[in-house]
Amino acid sequence: MxxxxxxxxxxxxxxxxxxxxxxxxxxxxxxxxxxxxxxxxxxxMPVGAMVILTVYALRDTDPTVLVSAGPAALALAITVGLHLWRGSMTLSIFAGTAAYVLVTSFIAA
Amino acid sequence: MLEMETASREQPSTREEVVAGWRTVLPACVAVLPLGLALGVLVVHTGFAWWWAPVLGAVVFAGTMEFLLIGLLAAAAPLAQIAVSTLLVNFRHVFYAISFPLHRVHGGGWKAYSTFALTDEVYALTATPESASWSRARILSIQALFHVAWVVFVAIGAGLGSLIPAQVVGLEFAVTALFVVLGLEAYKVRRSLPVPVLAFGCAIVAALISRENMLLIAMGMFVAALVGSYVLSTRRRHGV
Missing domain, CATH: 1.20.5 (Single alpha-helices involved in coiled-coils or other helix-helix interfaces)
Known part of the structure; x- marks a missing residue:
C-alpha cells in the first residue's frame, strides 16, 4: 500500500x-x-450548478431517517436563514457547520 | 512620472487587485478549513505518511476527488480505474469554461495555472457578471490564495491527525454550506426561480438513476435542458 x-x-x-x-x-x-x-x-449555469452540487454533497443523507435528515435540515435552515438575514458568507457557513457537527457528533449519535 | 501617476489613478494597482482578490476568496477559505483538516486526518488514519496529504492537496487540487482518491490508493486500485473515476467525478468542470473569465488572464503560463486551479469554489466565486472585467492579478490571487490555503489546511489536518477524537463527525457539512451560500449569491443575480427548480429536479432524477455518477448525469441533463429552452425561445421569437 x-x-x-x-x-x-x-x-x-x-x-x-x-x-x-x-x-x-x-x-x-x-x-x-x-x-x-x-x-x-x-x-x-451558476445557480443550477450550485443546486446540483448541494444535492450531491447531501447524497448520503437519507430523507426518510430522522437522525440522518434532521441534523442536515436544521443546519441547512441555519445556513440559509443566517445568510438571508446577515448576508455574511463566513458566518453562515461557520454557524451551519458548527450546528451540524454538534448535533451529529453528540446528540444524534 | 506624471504619466505613471495618471495611469495608476485610472487603473487600480496590482497590489489593490491582489487584496481585492483576497477579500473575495476569504469566505471560501474559511469554508474549506474543516474540509481540509478532515482530508488531512483521513490521509493519516488510512495509513499514509502525513506528507502525502499536502502533496495530494497541491497536485490534484479537486476536493471531492481527493477524498475518493485516498480510498482508491489504499485499495491499490489500477491506474486506469483512477483515471476513469477522476473523469466521472470531475467531468462537470468542462461546463465551467462557459463562463470562467479566462480571457482576462493573459500569458500562456498564467492561463495554464488558471485552468489547473479552476475548482468548484473558484468557479462559483467568478460566476458573477462583474468577473468578466476583473484583472489577471485579481483572478490569479483568488486562485493562488485558495490553493495555498487548501494545502496548508490539509497539512495541518495530517499533523493533528491522531489528536482529533474519532467521535467528532460531520465536518464535511462545511462544503454543503458553501454550495448553499454560493447558490443563494448566484440566485440574487437573476432572481428567477424556474432555473434552480429545474436543477433540483435534474439532481433528484440523477440521484435516483445512479448515486455514484449523479454529478455527471445531473449536469448533463441540466445543460441539455438549458440548450432546449434556448432553442424553444428562439423558435418562438421567430414565429415558428
Whole structure:
C-alpha cells in the first residue's frame, strides 16, 4: 500500500485527468465565445450548478431517517436563514457547520 | 512620472487587485478549513505518511476527488480505474469554461495555472457578471490564495491527525454550506426561480438513476435542458 511510486503515479494520473477536463473545453469553446446560446446557458449555469452540487454533497443523507435528515435540515435552515438575514458568507457557513457537527457528533449519535 | 501617476489613478494597482482578490476568496477559505483538516486526518488514519496529504492537496487540487482518491490508493486500485473515476467525478468542470473569465488572464503560463486551479469554489466565486472585467492579478490571487490555503489546511489536518477524537463527525457539512451560500449569491443575480427548480429536479432524477455518477448525469441533463429552452425561445421569437 505504501509503495511511493504507485501512490505518486495515482496522484499524477488523477491530476492530469482533472487538468485536461478543466483546460480542454476553453480551446473547444473559443469559437463559440460570443454565441447567444452560450450566453443563455452561461447565465443560468451558476445557480443550477450550485443546486446540483448541494444535492450531491447531501447524497448520503437519507430523507426518510430522522437522525440522518434532521441534523442536515436544521443546519441547512441555519445556513440559509443566517445568510438571508446577515448576508455574511463566513458566518453562515461557520454557524451551519458548527450546528451540524454538534448535533451529529453528540446528540444524534 | 506624471504619466505613471495618471495611469495608476485610472487603473487600480496590482497590489489593490491582489487584496481585492483576497477579500473575495476569504469566505471560501474559511469554508474549506474543516474540509481540509478532515482530508488531512483521513490521509493519516488510512495509513499514509502525513506528507502525502499536502502533496495530494497541491497536485490534484479537486476536493471531492481527493477524498475518493485516498480510498482508491489504499485499495491499490489500477491506474486506469483512477483515471476513469477522476473523469466521472470531475467531468462537470468542462461546463465551467462557459463562463470562467479566462480571457482576462493573459500569458500562456498564467492561463495554464488558471485552468489547473479552476475548482468548484473558484468557479462559483467568478460566476458573477462583474468577473468578466476583473484583472489577471485579481483572478490569479483568488486562485493562488485558495490553493495555498487548501494545502496548508490539509497539512495541518495530517499533523493533528491522531489528536482529533474519532467521535467528532460531520465536518464535511462545511462544503454543503458553501454550495448553499454560493447558490443563494448566484440566485440574487437573476432572481428567477424556474432555473434552480429545474436543477433540483435534474439532481433528484440523477440521484435516483445512479448515486455514484449523479454529478455527471445531473449536469448533463441540466445543460441539455438549458440548450432546449434556448432553442424553444428562439423558435418562438421567430414565429415558428
Amino acid at each position: 505504501s509503495d511511493p511510486v504507485y501512490i505518486l503515479s495515482g496522484i499524477v494520473v488523477s491530476a492530469a485527468v482533472t487538468w485536461l477536463l478543466r483546460a480542454a473545453p476553453f480551446a473547444m469553446l473559443a469559437p463559440l465565445r460570443h454565441s447567444a446560446l452560450l450566453a443563455h446557458v452561461g447565465e443560468r
